[in-house]
Amino acid sequence: MSVILSTHGLTRAFSGHVAVNAVDFTLNEGEIRALIGPNGAGKTTFVSMLIGRIAPSAGRIRFEDQDVTDLPAHLRVSRGMAYTFQITSVFGQLSVEENVALAARRRLGRDRVAVRAEVEHALARVGLTDHIGQTAQDLSYGHQRLLEIAMGLAQRPRLLILDEPTQGLAENEIAAFKTLIRSLVPDTTILLIEHNMSVVMELADRITVLNFGEILAEGTPVDIHANPLVQNAYLGSG
Amino acid sequence: MTETQKILVLHVGLIALLFALNFILPAYHHGNLARVMVLATYAIGYNVMLGYTGLLSLGHAMFFAAGMYGMALSIRHLGFAPAPALLVGIASGAGLALVVGLLALRTAGVAFMIVTLMFAQTVYLTILLAGRWTRGDEGFVIQQHERVLWGIDLSDPSSRYLAALTLFAICLFATLNLIRRPLGRVFVAIRENEERARLLGYNVFRAKLFSVVISGTISAAAGASYGLLFGYAGATFATVQYSIFPLLWVLLGGTGTIIGPFLGALFMFYLIDLSSGVTNAYMLIAGVALVVLVMFAPQGIAGELRRRIWSWLP
Ligand SMILES: Nc1ncnc2c1ncn2[C@@H]1O[C@H](COP(=O)(O)OP(=O)(O)OP(=O)(O)O)[C@@H](O)[C@H]1O
Ligand SMILES: [Mg+2]
Numbered sequence: 416m417s418v419i420l421s422t423h424g425l426t427r428a429f430s431g432h433v434a435v436n437a438v439d440f441t442l443n444e445g446e447i448r449a450l451i452g453p454n455g456a457g458k459t460t461f462v463s464m465l466i467g468r469i470a471p472s473a474g475r476i477r478f479e480d481q482d483v484t485d486l487p488a489h490l491r492v493s494r495g496m497a498y499t500f501q502i503t504s505v506f507g508q509l510s511v512e513e514n515v516a517l518a519a520r521r522r523l524g525r526d527r528v529a530v531r532a533e534v535e536h537a538l539a540r541v542g543l544t545d546h547i548g549q550t551a552q553d554l555s556y557g558h559q560r561l562l563e564i565a566m567g568l569a570q571r572p573r574l575l576i577l578d579e580p581t582q583g584l585a586e587n588e589i590a591a592f593k594t595l596i597r598s599l600v601p602d603t604t605i606l607l608i609e610h611n612m613s614v615v616m617e618l619a620d621r622i623t624v625l626n627f628g629e630i631l632a633e634g635t636p637v638d639i640h641a642n643p644l645v646q647n648a649y650l651g652s653g
Numbered sequence: 654m655t656e657t658q659k660i661l662v663l664h665v666g667l668i669a670l671l672f673a674l675n676f677i678l679p680a681y682h683h684g685n686l687a688r689v690m691v692l693a694t695y696a697i698g699y700n701v702m703l704g705y706t707g708l709l710s711l712g713h714a715m716f717f718a719a720g721m722y723g724m725a726l727s728i729r730h731l732g733f734a735p736a737p738a739l740l741v742g743i744a745s746g747a748g749l750a751l752v753v754g755l756l757a758l759r760t761a762g763v764a765f766m767i768v769t770l771m772f773a774q775t776v777y778l779t780i781l782l783a784g785r786w787t788r789g790d791e792g793f794v795i796q797q798h799e800r801v802l803w804g805i806d807l808s809d810p811s812s813r814y815l816a817a818l819t820l821f822a823i824c825l826f827a828t829l830n831l832i833r834r835p836l837g838r839v840f841v842a843i844r845e846n847e848e849r850a851r852l853l854g855y856n857v858f859r860a861k862l863f864s865v866v867i868s869g870t871i872s873a874a875a876g877a878s879y880g881l882l883f884g885y886a887g888a889t890f891a892t893v894q895y896s897i898f899p900l901l902w903v904l905l906g907g908t909g910t911i912i913g914p915f916l917g918a919l920f921m922f923y924l925i926d927l928s929s930g931v932t933n934a935y936m937l938i939a940g941v942a943l944v945v946l947v948m949f950a951p952q953g954i955a956g957e958l959r960r961r962i963w964s965w966l967p
Contacts, residue, residue, distance in 0.1 A: 466852065468848070468852065487851075487856075488851050488852055489851050489852075489854050489855055489856050489857065492852060492853065492854030493854045497852075498852055500849075500852075504846060504848065504849045505846075505849070506841075506842060506845040506846050506849065507845065507846075508845055509841070509842075509845060513838070516838070517838060517839070517842050517850070517853055518853050520835050520838065521853055521854040521855060522854075524835065525834070525835050566853070570853065570854070
């Protein structure tokens, strides 16, 4: 199994407060990895450094055998990383179609037919086909979350980082989401931040637990579920 | 009709109407409209940045002036013919926009506004300091015999009108085309949500730089044409006032619309023209009218049209 992404000593401090502390992390190609931890554990900060939204205070990041620590975000994306936002960040004034088209066009360029096909394909996969002509801000919150995911899919990334994608989704949408993610591997590697334990336990090959900016535990869902440290810090009485 | 057809009908219709007016309008309005079309071209350039990319510049007079002086100085001191002089003007604006863009785009928001303002002041002061060549505030006239382009005497009202219309039409359709292309779509994405655009893999800095250069080039084309068509170059055109004008025209006409800059320039030109016939305090009347419009049509004239009847308006 080859490593697609790794970090070494990755650290980020916000004016003295260390949100992510010297994290060594390895992600294998083709796996579904869940990243869990209590609120404020540093999950979003950690993945924001991976994609290049936030610069690390210290440490290195490697993606597909290259050091990408100093690459700007857009170049990491063109090398095959994609990120969907925890706080919905779609283009509110633009149509659903144009939102996804923007995601596809960077790769497909001015080939309108290919872009349109990619848009329809991505929207079909998240179940938003009927909303293609709508303005993004008029979608319900849950549908905006699905649009975020469609934008991630339309980029055809090698590594897809999803920051709490199921937040705000209905039960049936969550079930469809699970099927969708399973259909993406092994071509796409998934790094999934998630609070919904049923999603984590059913989807993840391995789980990494972050607590106070440090890795508390790592293992299969069964290991993590049985880990007393994790139960104390995060799962409560489990 | 498809949306694309509606868009074509509207914009081609506008150009056709303006063409027809050349043969109908009385001399006074005929002259005004020629001037408005050149100023509207300036506003079209401004709108590429403000309306489509979300970049607010307070220094666009520098691009207008770069075009005007690039053209006028090369006629006056280098003895250029109008056509190459126009090219020098446009190239001056493009070059200046590239330099200003590279430096100013390191900032954003209010800082960007201030940096563009400072650059424009520098250009203005340079024009004054180089008074030996530019004749400073006073400016200089471009003689009639120096304004014959390909055998067409641009001081003749009808030729001047048609030249202004040609410039306006070219820039109108060029921007219409631009915003329907991938590059223009990226401009809009940046306007809407810059971080999202970056995280979709777009080089946001480079796209903004394109926007500044396109905007500056169109503004310079307007400045160069203005000098050539009306036979004068002066430092007034580099003052802050001329940086604020396109902002007002675009806000009035509708930011992020193709016809908005024209509607805004036309509206404000006649507003000032009519009110100055009534009273000396014409700027007051103009100001009040602006406030009223902003209160009741905050998206500008074309923005309001889009909201109410023409949802497809680009
Ligand atoms: N831009 C910032 N400036 C200052 N502090 C920040 C910033 N971003 C995050 N933090 C702090 O860093 C810590 C980690 O935040 P982060 O958003 O990474 O947590 P998280 O694990 O994603 O939490 P959640 O589950 O609530 O999304 C928190 O204490 C947070 O307050
Ligand atoms: Mg978070």
